[in-house]
Amino acid sequence: MxxxxxxxxxxxxxxxxTKPTEEMRKAMYEAEVGDDVYGEDPTVLRLEELAAELLGKEAALFVTSGTQGNQAGIATHASTGEEVIVEAQAHVFYYEAAAISVFAGAQVRQIPTDNGIMTPDQIRRAIRSKDVHQPRTALIAVENTHNRAGGTVWPLEDLAAVGELARRSGIPLHMDGARVFNAAAALGVPVRDVVEHVDTVSICLSKGLCAPVGSVLVGPRDFIERARQWRKRMGGGMRQAGVIAAPGIIALTKMVDxxxxxxxxxxxxxxxxxxxxxxxxxxxxxxxxxxxxxxxxxxxxxxxxxxxxxxxxxxxxxxxxxxxxxxxxxxxxxxxxxxxxxxxxxxxxxxxxx
Ligand SMILES: Cc1ncc(COP(=O)(O)O)c(C=O)c1O
The missing domain is CATH 3.90.1150.10 (Aspartate Aminotransferase, domain 1)
Incomplete structure (x- = not known):
């Protein structure tokens, strides 16, 4: 066909x-560029600063896709012989070609739900105890909005409770925020409120926000520096990437509302x-x-x-x-x-x- x-x-x-808007196409044409693997693309740097600022986190990394954002993030958090807690139909598990096993080398602990939203109690029960038989729980990953559940939104109080549990347990919390701006719009709050209790987030520019390519992984500065090496390892080190970051800036500034x-x-x-x-x-x-x-x-x-x-x-x-x-x-x-x-x-x- x-x-x-x-x-x-x-x-x-x-x-x-969705196709890039006229304004995006013009911005692509006019983008100031440099070699981003050398950290010299001013447009990519601007997009990363903007994403970090909007989400209330320290730093950000422009990546090729939502899958790369999630998987570079997960591989930075978790490694071989460890376990990642996910909802049973989470995109990171269901639709990313078994990437958690390929890159992080971790195994996945699936929590079944009816609506994509895991309860703190379900997660608490899935966290492993210190025991020679058990893998270490290296990460909890949530998806907001949840695609296979039909675009469902995590209530803010549930995220706060899971964030509190994760912190108490010393386990990082990642959000697949491919559609986190949809979650914020549905809740009527700024996106930084939605991600307040998670450590790291991958957001997509190329879904409802209409940019032609790309996602951004956001989190603490030292985490982002380690994720940068995973991006390189995955083949996501791009050169004059400003041409695709420029529409991403418009996605974040003009397409959210x-x-x-x-x-x-x-x-x-x-x-x-x-x-x-x-x-x-x-x-x-x-x-x-x-x-x-x-x-x-x-x-x-x-x-x-x-x-x-x-x-x-x-x-x-x-x-x-x-x-x-x-x-x-x-x-x-x-x-x-x-x-x-x-x-x-x-x-x-x-x-x-x-
Ligand atoms: C919830 C969710 N996460 C991640 C992705 C992956 O994004 P990409 O297709 O850019 O790899 C998607 C794609 O549809 C998605 O729906």
Whole structure:
């Protein structure tokens, strides 16, 4: 299937499909650059300072992707023979090609939850005791918002409680904050409040914030210096990276405030889908820009549903045996969402119009 297949489609597969804005493209063209492996790219340095400042942490490192941000972070915290506590469907475990085993060399302790949010009690019980039989718990990693749970948001008091437990136990706390700005928008607080109790965070510039490439790993200065070597080891030492850092600066300064619009669109879409025969949506989990629809009662299999919907001009992701995921973002308007709702209705009724 060629890319021409995408022409004219309403693309709700992911917020990663967002294109850089005109302003971003102009900033890329004009970016002042230098060799970032030598620490000489002024635009990268500016992006890193801005990210650290926004998140209320000491330092930051521009990385190629969310996966690299998470994995350079995890490998800096944990190593061979140790254990990392994660939620059972956490992106760092579920979708990063077993990178924790490859880079950190640690094993993963999975905590199952219904909504992506681990309780302090679940984590406390998973922390290993000092015993020759047991690995050392080297890290606790949370995901905010939680992708596979449907973009759910960690309540601030839960993060505070987990942060307190981690500190008391002498275990660092990492946040996969690929969509942490969505969490902040949903909570109506500055992002630094969301990350207050975690030691390190990886944020993505290339999802709802529309930058074409890149993520930023944020944390204490000495940690970031050690993570810099992991980035190099992973092949993420980039040279005149200012051309891709420049749109990242716009992502952080201009694109955050509009995320609430995506959340309103997701809520509207979720309510419309939930009202259709054959589709169920857990509306309480629709907290940000992700909608997971269970089409189990529609009589249509997921691959067929996704195919038929694409034929109607709307792209969504297959997300499990009976689940389809829709993600709202900058490049889809309310009018597009209304068209998407009509398209789903036509697929359900088997009445395609061309
Ligand atoms: C929660 C979460 N973390 C990390 C990532 C990884 O980001 P990337 O695709 O840039 O590696 C994603 C990507 O969708 C994600 O949803």
């Amino acid at each position: 060629g890319v021409e297949f995408l022409t004219g489609k309403i693309d709700l597969r992911s917020d990663t499909v 509009r995320l609430a619009e995506d959340h309103h669109n997701a809520r509207y879409l979720a309510e419309q889908l939930a009202s259709m025969n054959g589709i169920t949506v857990a509306l309480d989990k629709v907290q940000t820009n992700i909608v997971i629809a269970d089409i189990g009662n529609s009589g249509i299999e997921v691959p067929e549903f996704v195919r038929e919907l694409a034929a109607e001009g709307v792209l969504a992701s297959s997300f499990g045996e009976t689940l389809v995921r829709f993600v709202t973002h900058h490049d889809v308007s309310r009018a597009d969402i209304e068209k998407a709702v009509d398209a789903v209705q036509r697929v359900l009724h088997g009445a395609r119009v061309h």
